[in-house]
Amino acid sequence: MQLITGLGFVLIMIGIWGMLTRKNMIKIVLGFSLIDTGIHIIMVSIGYIKGRTAPILNKAVDKAKALQEVVDPVPSVLVLTAIVIGLAVTALMLVYVVRLQKKKKSMQIDDHGELEW
């Protein structure tokens, strides 16, 4: 699971690099999305326990010995919440990009300097 955690961090790095270096606004939103996905992967890998199964107590899992047979359900729950929030925030950012593009007919972040400080 160390490998998966490391890959999650690599994904976050790629996202930060994309957000810092790209000029196209869609690519900045994509970078944010990559950071989001990396964090989800890290959270799921933290909850994973080797050799265990999903936290669904059907026939595959003995209910009396469930404590030894299922992975941690709490990180899964948090990731499910985070995915939906991520979807909403990404949609909002993309709509903002659409609006900026309509105003100046440009996708480049450099052309939108009003809020620069």
Next chain:
Amino acid sequence: MGKRIIVIITLALFVFISLPLVLDFIPTQELSYVSQKYVKDGPEEVGAQNLVTAIIVTYRGFDTLGEVAVLFIATAGIGFILSREKWRKRKQRCSSSILQTGTRVLLPLIIMFGIYIFINGHLTPGGGFQGGVIIASGILVYILATPKNKLIDFLISLTESISGFGYVLLGVLGLILAAGFLDNSILPLGKFGRLFSAGAIPLIYSLIGLKVGSELVNILKYLRRD
């Protein structure tokens, strides 16, 4: 050039911070204290076969309520941003007959699959959010096939209001009839592992599914208008 150096320094600092986290990462061997309680007492207290659903709808029901609220706020924000612009009338062509016929075949199946997923949310993987997204994708196909339809707008805003209101109402009923807000034991728990089990969870999750589906359709609707 200076900017590139700053970027490289930032990334190097990030690696410096996160490298110990990755290298000293010890894989979990035991469930954490909270999860142990959820796994041990969940089946008796809540009665849901899917423990993730039990946590999302009951133990951490407040989180989910907040999450639905965030989704609603994001949708409202999208509507606000897009509606500030004067919406000029665009000539809309009718869609092709291939799309229209395909929609007629696929739409009932897609919606049925979405409903199946959120009704069985307490038994199998899936639930309100996943089912809602599938329903939204089905209605997207419908919007593409019949762009001039006004009925769907009305139906969607009706579903959105009723499901959001019903969700909070069920929570308050739990406050009155059972132990606390969003308690699922206002209905009998039933036999473990059956469709009609886990008290109010299937009902609450269906309402969440309808709410999420209608919010996403609203986002698509605003985008179509633009």
